[in-house]
Amino acid sequence: MQRLLAYTDKLSVRPGDQVAVKVSAPDTTPYRARLMRVICGDDSPDGPGYKMEPVKGVPESERPGRHQPIPCGSYVAIRDRKGFALASFSLSAFIWPTWVDKGEPQCILGNWDAASRSGYALYLDEQGRLALRVGDSAPVALSDTFLGRHWYRLAASFDARSGQVVLSAHRALPYGGMEQRQVAKGKAKPSEAPNRFLIAAWNDGAKAAAHFNGKIDSPAIYGKALKIDALLAPPGGRGAPSARQAVAAWDFSRDVPGTAIHDRGPKRRNGQTLNLPTRAMTGWNWDGSEHNWTHKPEQYGAIHFHDDDLYDCGWETDFALRLPKNLKSGIYCLHLTQGSLEEFTPLFVCPPKGKATAKLALLVPTASYLAYANHQMATSWHFDETSSTKFTTLSPADVFMEETVSLGLSTYDLHNDGSGVAHSSRLRPILNMRPKTDLWQFNADTHITDWLEAKGIAYDIITDEELEQDGVAALKPYKCVMTGTHPEYYSERMLDGVQDYTNQGGRLMYLGANGFYWRIAWHPKLPGVIEHRRAEDGMRAWWTETGENYMAFTGEYSGLWRRNGRPPNMVCGAGFTAQGFDYSGWYDRTAASRDPRAVFIFKGVGQSEKIGDFGSIGGGAAGWELDRADFSLGTPPHALIVATASEFPASYHWVKEEFNHTHSAINGDTCPMVKADMVFFETPKGGAVFSVSSISWAGSLAHDKYRNNVSRITENVVRRFLDPKPL
Amino acid sequence: MLSIDPSRTDLCEEFKRKPFGRHSADLHRLLDLMRWGYARGKTIIVCTVPHKEWRLGQLGPRRGTKVEIDRSRAFRSYEDAVWACFRARWKDITGKDCPVR
Structure with missing residues (x-):
């Protein structure tokens, strides 16, 4: 294709x-x-x-x-070349391999170039065994395949005079009947080539190839053939060579948020990560005593590399x-x-900086677009069909991504090695952030622009990038701010910006659900990339490894905002409660909808009218993902629940962060928490919040040529919110 | 045990009538069984012309491999493709043709 x-x-x-x-x-x-x-x-x-x-x-x-x-695959490149053109050498590292049966070589470190067959490399061979190759000589390999997701201490030496290669690996965990330490010996001819020195890949001419999948910790190289026992000793351990003796000994626990790689050796042969491998990873010596890498960085000296990492396509x-x-x-x-x-x-x-051209802003949730960018849930998730309650259906773009494997992944996916994807960038083609795509995120949000244009309501566009950069100042010029259908991913600065806006008199229309849910970080220096860790709880596409809940970009605890003390209810009066994807329902007005404070919302809507029992997303205005008001979770005490949708089938599921124990009543037909609450409340200084608490709401706006009660309610609220008259 | 009772033609009829939305508890359980686990290795649906044409297919053994598409049949509605997928999975699990055509 x-x-x-x-x-x-x-x-x-x-x-x-x-x-x-x-x-x-x-x-x-x-x-x-x-x-x-x-x-x-x-x-x-x-x-x-x-x-x-x-x-x-x-x-x-x-x-x-x-x-x-598209140059996929992360690795480290060292700037200096000549210092690695060695006749004799020794190599050591810890590794935690994650895809030993890939069937292709995966380089750990070295300067080997497949194009010229020169240099040397320590790598996992096609059989998943540790191997060393020097120049064009036949590789020397251990006899046994490695175990995936186990720590190994590696050592290799080559003596140019004798031509002897010695190679060894020591598994951290002992098992009965299995050798804990393997050793192999062989012969090779020296290859003193000033090739580029790489970690987690080798050279193929100017390109990087043979990307490693898994963690690497404390890689080092020495300029002579050292004894294997010394090389197998952990850094700083008895008999271990010191960093002062090294050609280079890299410390991945330094500058974790950045891309610089630091050499502890005397020559400071520093390098740089490419394509954003995952950092702040637990190392070989992590003992569980600390989960925040900023407190014990020495136990977070590992980087997890993936052959499908991609930050920037780098196209001309x-x-x-x-x-x-x-x-x-x-x-x-x-x-x-x-x-x-x-x-x-x-x-x-956006409008010219500092010059709002409308009283209304549509806050486009570009961070959430990135989180879903090029997602491949159909192949990443074992639960995709039982979650969506649909048979897997691939679009032409899905087929292209499945067959191509090189467009980079979303934070909903698993890497090829089965580990979760923590980064997503916009410096690549994003096939699901387009018109003519599924009605999710970008394309679903154009139902809102369509409605605003149909109604002749002037609006400006502001994106999450302005919110991240300018905070509340990005929203302050607007009398009313409208969200997209699923503003799910928020950094602290973004969340502060929205909360400050409503607390300072701004009026917020939350036209979606499952918003303000996950905590992310934008990279402090690299443009257009977010990090997220699926920590602890929530409706997770994958879960973090133990001890890896703190983000590398900022050191902040990731996961749910609810688990960070700021449930979505505090911002918009409702928080994620349920989801289902094969049906959408309707709302019924509550007695609170007759409260004088809320009368304006329902002007022209009958007391017993079903609200939104129509629409292009599941056939109703209440669907896909739903939010619930909950005063114990921060819904303001004076908030009015003005309408509720509560009739949902078993294909709807209650969110897992709300049940501490498994039980049988968690579906739409058994669980009273499966509902959508339409919420209104006033905020200080004349501000207000209106929340529809459903992703499918916007899919009902255009029904019957925009003449329907979903459109009516939305218009009643936006026109009232744009009116400076106090609420 | 989780298994399909091949005599339950009523569940096939129910799904054919209404592939989406509220289902009987027994059909819900049957669909959960059909949908359990990774899609790789199962019959899936591939949209070959947006909003107009769907076919049955299978994912390859891993990313980067070809998606096999059944070129012998095309469906003009998504519902028809969903029904064909149901029948294919019924046969994959029971080893017998789905009793409802």
Whole structure:
């Protein structure tokens, strides 16, 4: 399957900005590019209709196609080369391999180059055995395959004069009937090549190849053949060579948030990580006494490398796009076509800095878009079908990703080695952040832009990147801020920004569910990448290894905001309570909806009307994911629960962080916690919050040409919230 | 034990009538059995023309391998593809054709 692929250097932009557009095409046939304003990206027959407007003032352009590769796989590259062009040498490291039966070589460290067959490498061979290769000589390997997810101490030496290779591995755990230590000897000819020295990969010409899957801790190299027993001694242990004797001895516990790799040896042969391997990982010596890596970094000296890590595709720029200075704030896409191939890459155009052009802002949840970017749940999850209660259904984009394996993963996925994905970046094509995709996140949120355009309600776009950068100042210019359908991932600064906004008189319309749920961090220096650890509890796609709940980017405890003392209820009055994906229901008004404080919400809506018993997502306005008001979890005491949806089938499941013990009443047909609460409450200084507590709400807005009670309620609230009159 | 009772044609009829939403408890249990575990190795649905065409298929042994698509049959509605997938899985589990066509 062939695809036209594209991404841009920025996702969130302002009028007048220049954007670098990077494209990969299957062949050299010219492709055409044009800028389109996205009104509605839903092209399904049941939706409001696919609506894209060409942008005047930005002419279409035609460019020659070219293929650009995607360099997946993380590793460390050391800057110095000459210092590693050694005749004799010794190598040592700890490893915790995670994919020993991959069937392909996985390099641990060395400067071997597969293209020139020069240099040397300590690696796992095709059989999952430790091996050492020097130049073009036949590799020397241990006899037994390694066990996955076990710590091993590795040692290898090569004496150039005698040509002797000695290789050994010592498993940390002893097992009866299995040798704990293996040794192998052999012969090789020296290969003093000034190749690039890599950790977790070897060279294949200018490229990195043979990526390692698993953890590496305390790798070191010495300039002569040392005794194996000395090399097997742990660093600082009796008989172990010191860092002063080393050509290089790297300490991965330093500068954990960054990409620099530090050498403790005398020559300071430092390096850099590429493609963001996972750091702050428990090391060979982690003893369980501390779970926060910032407190005992010496026990977090491991990096977990994956052959499918990807931070930045690093493509060359095909063309620069200068946005018009008068470009209206909104969601845009570059639409590229090459023959029958089509590609979109989104741009979120904010108003000029400091100049709001509307009283309403749509806060586009780009952090959540990243969390789901290129997700492959269908193959990552053993519970995907029993969670969704659907048979696996792949879209053409899913098939492409399944067959290609090189577009980078989402925080919902497992790496090829079965470990969870903790990072997601925007510097790559993201096939599910596009028009004409599933109605989830980006494309579902265009139901909101579609409705705003249909109603003629002026709005600006603000994204999570502005919220992260500017905090409450990004929202402050707006009388009302509207969320997307699923603003799930929040950093501390983002959460502070929204909470400060409502506490300082802002009015928030939360048009979704399962928002403000997971704690993430943006990288402090690298643009466009988030980190998340699936810590402790919650509806987790995967779970962290014990001791790895604190994020490397910031040292913050990740997982649920609820477990960090700030449940979503404190922000929007409701928090994630249930999900199901094959049906959506309706709301019934409560007695509280007649409270004078809430009357404006239901103007024109009958007391006994079913609210939202229609819609393009599951057939109702209450569905997919649902939130519940809970005063014990921070729903403000004066909040009004003005409507509730409570009729759900067994395919709906109560969220797992709410039951401390398994039992039989956790489905929609048995569990009273499976419901959606529509909530309204006032905040200080004239602010207010209105929450629909359902992801499918926006899918009902366009029903019957926008003449329906979901549209009516949304319009009643937004017009009242834009009215400066005190609530 | 979790198993399919091949005499329960009523459950097949129920699913054919209504593939999504509220199901009887017995059909819910049957579907859970059909859906338990990884999709790799099971019959799945592949959308080959968005909103217009679906086919049955199978994932390859791991990422980076080809998705096998059954080119012999195409379905013009998603519901039809879901019903065909149900029948295929019934046969995969019981070794017998689904009694409802």
